[in-house]
Amino acid sequence: MIYQGKQKIWADYQKEIPDNHWFYVRSCIRQNFFPASEKYFLTICRDMLGRDIYETEHHTTCAGIAYHCDTIPQETAMTVVARQFALMTEAGYDSLVTSCITSFGNYTEILETWREFPELEAKIREQLWKACRREFEKPKYLAHASDLMYKLRGEIAERAQYRLVSRATGEPLRVVEHIGCHYSKMFPHKGVGGAEYPCVLSGMAEAWGGQVIDYPERRHCCGYGFRQYHVKANRGYSLSNTHKKFESMEPFHPDLILTNCPGCPYFLDRWQYVIAEMEGKTYGQNGYGIPALTYEELAGLVLGVDPWDLGLQVHQVAIEPLLDKIGIDYDPARKYLGMNEKKIKTPGLPTTLKCC
Amino acid sequence: MGKLYDLLSRDYRFKEGLKTCINCGTCTAICPAAEFYKYDPRKILDTVQRKDEAEIEALLKSDTIWYCGECMSCVTRCPRGNAAGLVIMSLRNLSAQLGYFTCSEKGRQLWPLTKMLTGNILHTGYCVHPSTFNPDDHPESGPVSRWVIENKDEVFGRLGANYQGKGPGALRRIPQEDLDELQAIFDVTGGSERIAAVEDASRRKAAEMGMDFDEYTKYTFEHCSPGHFNNE
Ligand code: SF4
Ligand code: SF4
Numbered sequence: 001m002i003y004q005g006k007q008k009i010w011a012d013y014q015k016e017i018p019d020n021h022w023f024y025v026r027s028c029i030r031q032n033f034f035p036a037s038e039k040y041f042l043t044i045c046r047d048m049l050g051r052d053i054y055e056t057e058h059h060t061t062c063a064g065i066a067y068h069c070d071t072i073p074q075e076t077a078m079t080v081v082a083r084q085f086a087l088m089t090e091a092g093y094d095s096l097v098t099s100c101i102t103s104f105g106n107y108t109e110i111l112e113t114w115r116e117f118p119e120l121e122a123k124i125r126e127q128l129w130k131a132c133r134r135e136f137e138k139p140k141y142l143a144h145a146s147d148l149m150y151k152l153r154g155e156i157a158e159r160a161q162y163r164l165v166s167r168a169t170g171e172p173l174r175v176v177e178h179i180g181c182h183y184s185k186m187f188p189h190k191g192v193g194g195a196e197y198p199c200v201l202s203g204m205a206e207a208w209g210g211q212v213i214d215y216p217e218r219r220h221c222c223g224y225g226f227r228q229y230h231v232k233a234n235r236g237y238s239l240s241n242t243h244k245k246f247e248s249m250e251p252f253h254p255d256l257i258l259t260n261c262p263g264c265p266y267f268l269d270r271w272q273y274v275i276a277e278m279e280g281k282t283y284g285q286n287g288y289g290i291p292a293l294t295y296e297e298l299a300g301l302v303l304g305v306d307p308w309d310l311g312l313q314v315h316q317v318a319i320e321p322l323l324d325k326i327g328i329d330y331d332p333a334r335k336y337l338g339m340n341e342k343k344i345k346t347p348g349l350p351t352t353l354k355c356c
Numbered sequence: 357m358g359k360l361y362d363l364l365s366r367d368y369r370f371k372e373g374l375k376t377c378i379n380c381g382t383c384t385a386i387c388p389a390a391e392f393y394k395y396d397p398r399k400i401l402d403t404v405q406r407k408d409e410a411e412i413e414a415l416l417k418s419d420t421i422w423y424c425g426e427c428m429s430c431v432t433r434c435p436r437g438n439a440a441g442l443v444i445m446s447l448r449n450l451s452a453q454l455g456y457f458t459c460s461e462k463g464r465q466l467w468p469l470t471k472m473l474t475g476n477i478l479h480t481g482y483c484v485h486p487s488t489f490n491p492d493d494h495p496e497s498g499p500v501s502r503w504v505i506e507n508k509d510e511v512f513g514r515l516g517a518n519y520q521g522k523g524p525g526a527l528r529r530i531p532q533e534d535l536d537e538l539q540a541i542f543d544v545t546g547g548s549e550r551i552a553a554v555e556d557a558s559r560r561k562a563a564e565m566g567m568d569f570d571e572y573t574k575y576t577f578e579h580c581s582p583g584h585f586n587n588e
Contacts, residue, residue: 026526028483031517033501035526039516055524058534065483066473068426070448070466071554074368076547083537105428113368120368131540181427186439188432195432221388225425228389230472231465232493233580237425239496241388273498311515316498336503338510347503 013194017151018141023093024055025084027100028065029262030294036311037296038099041145044299049155053097056087064102068226078110078124079131086134095141097148101261104144105182108190111138142190144183146260146295150192150200153207161304163209166255167327172211173255177201178245178268180261181221195219201258204295208302217248224263242271246283249290256322257292265315268292273316276353287354289317301328308334320356332356358409360416363453364446373442377401383430383440393584395423397430397440404443416451419584422462452550455557461581467558468577474551478539481530486512486519493577 030038045051062084067077088096098104114121128134149156164173179198184191193199202212223241228234245268249257259265272289276282284290292315293301300310307328312319313335323330335356338344349355364370383397384390390397400420403411415421421444430440448457448466457463476485491502504511508519518525542548562572582588 028485031482031526032484032486032489035512035517036515038526057522057524057528058531060481060530060534060538061477061483063477063483066477069469069473070445070452071470071473071550072542073449073546073550074445076542076545076550079541079545080538083541113372116372117368127541127544131544132537181429185432186428219429221425221427221429223388223425225389225427227422227465227469228425230469232578233465233576234462235496237389237392240392270496270498270501274496308514309516314500314504314511314515316500337514338507339513342510344507344510345503348499350499 013192013197015147015190015192016141017143017147017192018095019051019151021052021093022054022095022097022143022148023088023091023139024053025059025062025096025098025103026055027098027103027262028061029102029266030099033266033314034262034294034297034311036309037294040296040300040305040310041099041149044156044296044303045148045152048159048303049152051152054091054093056091059084059087062098062100062103062106064100064106065226065230067106068102069230070227075124075127077106078120079127081107081110082124082128082136083132083134085136085138086128086132088139089135089137094137094139095143096139097143097145099145099262101144101180101182102263104142105186107142108187111142112187114138144191144200144260146200146204147192149295149299150203153204156299156302157207160208160302162302162326162328164205164302164326165209166325168325172209173325174213174253175202175205175210175256175258176213176215176218176249176252176254177205177258178222178260178264179219180259180264183260201260201295204298205258208298213249213252213254215249215252217245220245220248222261222264222267224261224267229263229267238267239271239274242267243275246272246275250283254290255325256298257290258298259292259294265292265294269315269317273350273353277350280352282353284317284321286321287352288321289353291315291317291319291322301326306330308337316350316353316355318354318356358407358412360409360412360450361404361407363450364404364412367446367449369439369442369449370446373439373446374401374405375437377405377438378436380435382433382435383438386429386433387440388427388429389423389425392586393423394586395420397424397444400447401438401440401443404447413456416447416454416456417459417463419460419462421447421451422460422465423584452554455553457554458557458561461579462584464558464561464576466554468573470551470554471573474542474547478535478542481535481538486527
């Protein structure tokens, strides 16, 4: 009885993720800052693991950042999302996967609000028709891209060329993760593991050989805060929150930070640079930072993809110490090449944070 | 019921976000904004549920409602199923609608945000776009971001993006017909009206502060007066 009761409780934390046939929508932030992660999401799911993921050029931003910066009314945000649903319906899909946590939270909030207030859904349908002459079905399944990678983690592990293990000691790498607030804090039952036991990232890290390390501020916000980052005058908010997380994870000596959200890997990377430049403090070993990776970057490394094809050169924290720890081959001379191996000017170097 | 409370009650975020607050302060304990700013979501929910029009008006004109980061950490923890973050969104929405946002420094930041984000959406189809990302406005983005922006075609090409290209892919040029649809959505749903209202109120405030509008836009984006932080 007790066992069955526990199974029932745990069932609340599971999420049904269909295995195939997804309509894909991109993330504004990730396209700007981690475009190779999106490319490898498609390469891994489609080309390596044979899944059908459809993308149309006609989709746009979900307007989630503008919505959470309070610059557009709720009905505008809802109608932009309704248009994405219409594109999905027109393409013949009923499962939508989004590359962005802000979008995922936004879509979830919209579907839940419509469930509670059907008259609002009816109004949005009318407005979409008036503006675009489009109609839509709501997605049967809504997933964040990491949900899908989590689902495929075993297949990725089967094809792995490297494991998240130290070449020198044979010990598992120490992974800390950051889930991103809008993944499951608002609607816990929509994320794998809910808000209490989110295992979407830890499940991947463990499947690929790493050891997940708990740290006190694991669930604290990265500090994006929308207007608190986008307005220059407010950015100390963002920095202070991320600083709190670094201070909390530092005593556990993580080898890498695994992230879920579009903004989080950017903040967890760039604020290490800022703290190093402002205060001379670095969080990795020997003057380096702790690399903060997207789940596609980590999956790509495990699968043996060239680090520079994965875009690891556009992080400010150097990735090379992590590559050396795992024993991944790379060519330092190719790090900052342009297209078709073209030599272009290389970036400037930080004054304090050590880079390769 | 007072006029402001009545207006708030029409907002679906308000309907969803405010049931009955028992003033326990759990939201404040978990809130990252409360740790940083002189900010207390518990007090905001309490003020609103008391339905005191004068206090609600003061709130709509204050810096207070602009301190929240909309992380929604409070939603998971409230023992009464309230969502302080959603109530804040409804207050900000009303403040924008009535032009009250220009009464506070943090509220006035709504104009540079509106200009940047809705400008990007309607002109490019993205909330953020490399063509409008200025590394000088983002010193924290580091030398590597400057390198990316100064070598956009090469670096985005190297990383497998389809920068400004046709067809699908990261950073593709979103076809004009789709941008036209976004514009139509903004026109039909009140988005365009909101942009115009925020701009009008901001222009009036700029004149009142004796600044030309470009100067006002830059000033509101960059200026931070003392007094906002807990450690001051
Ligand atoms: S946690 Fe909920 S009940 Fe407690 S003060 Fe905050 S809003 Fe009110
Ligand atoms: S949504 Fe706002 S009020 Fe709620 S925890 Fe986040 S910053 Fe605080």
